[in-house]
Amino acid sequence: MKQNKISDKEVYDYLANHEVKGSVQRIAVMRYLLEHHTHPTVDEIFTELHEDIPTLSKTTVYNTLKLLVEQGAAMMLTIDDKNAHYDAVKESHAHFFCYNCGKIIDIYNPEGIGDYEHKLPDGYKVQGIQLYYTGLCPKCASKTKN
Numbered sequence: 193m194k195q196n197k198i199s200d201k202e203v204y205d206y207l208a209n210h211e212v213k214g215s216v217q218r219i220a221v222m223r224y225l226l227e228h229h230t231h232p233t234v235d236e237i238f239t240e241l242h243e244d245i246p247t248l249s250k251t252t253v254y255n256t257l258k259l260l261v262e263q264g265a266a267m268m269l270t271i272d273d274k275n276a277h278y279d280a281v282k283e284s285h286a287h288f289f290c291y292n293c294g295k296i297i298d299i300y301n302p303e304g305i306g307d308y309e310h311k312l313p314d315g316y317k318v319q320g321i322q323l324y325y326t327g328l329c330p331k332c333a334s335k336t337k338n
């Protein structure tokens with residue numbers, strides 16, 4: 193595996209900011225999400241990390257992700273009804289999901305997403321936003337043209 197770009201301390205601090213105690217497994221999972229903006233599934237994360245941490249189980253990956261989501265350190269994307277995908281939450285952003293190949297890309301809007309908040313009746317407290325578009329990526333769109 194290639195050298196990691198994010199230091200242990202950075203990952204540890206990121207977790208601490210979300211009140212998550214850093215363990216070897218949690219740091220590994222969080223680091224993976226921070227370094228790969230590919231919206232991996234539990235299986236993908238497990239397959240990648242298992243090489244380096246043979247003691248890691250799929251259940252641990254699943255439970256770690258669940259904790260990270262609960263603490264607001266990661267989010268679970270439910271765009272794909274076959275698999276849950278995970279993402280680190282650094283900046284809020286929207287997603288585009290290609291229903292043909294399953295690719296998910298980030299869409300950043302400097303003006304922020306979820307400007308529907310002020311349309312909510314009084315008393316509602318927003319704690320999470322999921323905004324996504326679905327359709328075809330350029331590759332799949334060109335294939336289906338003819």
Ligand SMILES: [Zn+2]
Binds near residue numbers: 290291292328330333
């Ligand atoms: Zn596609």
Ligand SMILES: [Zn+2]
Binds near residue numbers: 298
């Ligand atoms: Zn994303």
